[in-house]
Amino acid sequence: MKNDINFLRFLAVHSSVLPFNGSMADAQMREWPANVVLDHVRDFVAESRRDHRSEISLYVHIPFCQDPCSFCHCARIKLLSQQQLERYLNLLVQEADTWAEPFQGMPFQSLSFGGGTPSILSESQIYNIFSQIHKRFRFLPKAQINFEATPATLTASKVRVLKQAGVTRLTLGIQSMDPIVLQGTGRVQTWAQIDSCVRAIRKNKIPILNIDLMAGLPGQTAVSFLRDLKRILKWQPDILHINPFGSVESVQAYSKHRDISYREMALTRISMIKEARNILLKEGYFTDNGNSYSRVKFAESAQEVSITQKSGSILGLGSSARSRLSGRAIWQAMYGAGAIEKINYRGVVSDGQSRMAEYLIYNLLRADGVSKEVFFSLFGIQLEDVFKCELSILMASKIIVWKRGRFIYNGDWSGLSLFEYFVHTKRFYGERLLMCLRKTFEGAYHPDKDYSYHSEGLPAKIMDDSFTALLSQM
Numbered sequence: 250m251k252n253d254i255n256f257l258r259f260l261a262v263h264s265s266v267l268p269f270n271g272s273m274a275d276a277q278m279r280e281w282p283a284n285v286v287l288d289h290v291r292d293f294v295a296e297s298r299r300d301h302r303s304e305i306s307l308y309v310h311i312p313f314c315q316d317p318c319s320f321c322h323c324a325r326i327k328l329l330s331q332q333q334l335e336r337y338l339n340l341l342v343q344e345a346d347t348w349a350e351p352f353q354g355m356p357f358q359s360l361s362f363g364g365g366t367p368s369i370l371s372e373s374q375i376y377n378i379f380s381q382i383h384k385r386f387r388f389l390p391k392a393q394i395n396f397e398a399t400p401a402t403l404t405a406s407k408v409r410v411l412k413q414a415g416v417t418r419l420t421l422g423i424q425s426m427d428p429i430v431l432q433g434t435g436r437v438q439t440w441a442q443i444d445s446c447v448r449a450i451r452k453n454k455i456p457i458l459n460i461d462l463m464a465g466l467p468g469q470t471a472v473s474f475l476r477d478l479k480r481i482l483k484w485q486p487d488i489l490h491i492n493p494f495g496s497v498e499s500v501q502a503y504s505k506h507r508d509i510s511y512r513e514m515a516l517t518r519i520s521m522i523k524e525a526r527n528i529l530l531k532e533g534y535f536t537d538n539g540n541s542y543s544r545v546k547f548a549e550s551a552q553e554v555s556i557t558q559k560s561g562s563i564l565g566l567g568s569s570a571r572s573r574l575s576g577r578a579i580w581q582a583m584y585g586a587g588a589i590e591k592i593n594y595r596g597v598v599s600d601g602q603s604r605m606a607e608y609l610i611y612n613l614l615r616a617d618g619v620s621k622e623v624f625f626s627l628f629g630i631q632l633e634d635v636f637k638c639e640l641s642i643l644m645a646s647k648i649i650v651w652k653r654g655r656f657i658y659n660g661d662w663s664g665l666s667l668f669e670y671f672v673h674t675k676r677f678y679g680e681r682l683l684m685c686l687r688k689t690f691e692g693a694y695h696p697d698k699d700y701s702y703h704s705e706g707l708p709a710k711i712m713d714d715s716f717t718a719l720l721s722q723m
C-alpha cells in the first residue's frame with residue numbers, strides 16, 4: 250500500500266472541511282516575482298485570442314471584517330482603522346494597474362466582490378473602487394456583477410450606490426440568528442438590520458438576492474436553524490446557500506467545552522440539511538447540487554459556474570485573492586502586514602491532472618453529472634483515459650451510476666460524506682498531492698490517533714465496509 254491509510258482516514262473524517270483545491274495549491278506555491286506572473290498572463294491572453302476563448306471572471310477581495318466570526322475560514326482580518334482601509338484600496342488599484350494592460354480588450358464575463366466584508370466600504374469607497382475597476386477592465390454587456398454584504402454593515406444608501414454601480418447579484422451573509430451562536434462567535438446582527446437590507450435590495454431592484462446560511466455551527470440547534478430558515482423564506486430570496494459547517498480546530502475546541510462529540514455534531518448537521526432540503530423543495534426552490542437552492546433561473550454565481558462547470562479562468566485582485574488561468578498557473582497576491590504593505594506573489598504552475606480531477610469532483614456532485622463529450626471538449630482528452638480506475642471503483646461501489654449518457658452521483662446529497670470520503674481517499678490527487686495535503690494538515694493530524702470511526706455521522710459499519718472494499722482495489 251503506497252498511501253498512509255490512517256492519513257487517508259483523517260482526510261475522510263474531515264472531508265467536508267477540506268478545501269481540496271486550495272490546500273493542494275497552497276502547499277505547492279512558491280514565491281513568484283511579478284514578472285513570472287506577467288509572463289503567464291501574457292501567454293494566456295495570447296492563447297485565448299488565438300483560440301477565440303474568453304471564459305474569464307474578475308474577483309476583488311476585501312479582507313476586512315468588523316468583528317471576524319470565530320467559525321469563518323475565509324481570508325479575513327479585523328479592520329482596525331479607516332486609514333488601513335484607504336491604504337488597502339490604494340494598493341488594490343495599484344495591483345489592478347499591473348493587470349490592466351495585459352488584459353486590455355479581453356472582456357470579463359463577471360465581476361465579484363467577496364471577502365471578508367465588501368460592505369464594510371463606505372458609499373464613496375464603493376463608488377470609487379467600481380469606477381477604478383471599470384476604467385481598467387472591460388466586461389461583457391450582460392456580465393453578472395456580484396457583491397457580498399453582511400446585515401450589520403449594509404445600509405440603504407450603500408444599496409443605492411451598488412445599484413448605480415451595476416450590481417446584479419447581492420449576497421447577504423446571515424449564517425445564523427441563533428443567539429447562542431451569535432454570542433459564541435462574536436457575530437453581531439439583528440432581524441431588524443436584515444429586514445432593512447432586504448427592503449433596500451428589493452426597492453432598488455437588484456435582480457438577484459442570495460442569502461447564505463450555515464448548518465451545524467457550534468451551539469446551533471436544529472430548532473433554531475429551521476426557525477431562521479422559515480423566517481428568511483418570508484423574504485423569498487432568489488437563491489439560498491446552505492453551507493455545512495465543519496472545522497477541525499473549532500470542533501475540537503468546541504468538543505472540549507461541551508459534552509457533544511464530533512459525530513453527534515455531524516448527525517445534527519446532516520439532519521438540518523435534509524430538513525432544509527424538504528422545506529425548500531416544497532416551497533418551489535430547485536437545486537442541482539445539494540447546497541444551493543434557486544427560485545429563479547440563472548441565480549447562481551456566474552463566476553462559480555464558470556470555474557466549476559466550464560473550467561474557466563479567474564483574475565483575483567486583493568490580498569489572498571487567488572487567480573487561476575485555465576490549464577496554466579495558479580497564484581495569489583499577498584499584501585504585507587495588515588494588508589497594507591507591498592504586494593508579493595506566490596504561485597504554482599498548475600498540473601493538468603489536478604484541474605481535471607477538480608472538474609470531475611465538482612461535477613459529479615451536480616445533478617447533471619459528468620458527460621464524456623463535455624469533458625473532452627474542455628480538456629481535449631478522453632475522461633476514461635485519465636480516470637478509468639477511479640470511475641470503475643466509484644461505479645462498482647454504486648457511488649455513481651451511468652445514466653442518460655453521463656456519470657451521476659447516486660446518493661441523496663444530505664451529507665455528501667460517503668461520496669467525499671471516496672473522492673478524498675482515492676488517488677484522484679496521487680501521491681505527490683497527498684504529500685502536500687499532509688504538509689498542510691500536519692498540525693491537525695496525529696499519526697497515533699485512529700481515525701477509522703469518526704465518520705461524519707455515517708454508520709461506522711458502512712464506512713468501514715466501503716473503506717475495506719476501496720483499499721482492496723488500491
Ligand code: SF4
Pocket residue numbers: 313314316317318319321322323325364365366399422424
Ligand atoms: S463576517 Fe463573513 S467573512 Fe467576516 S468573519 Fe464573519 S463570516 Fe467570515
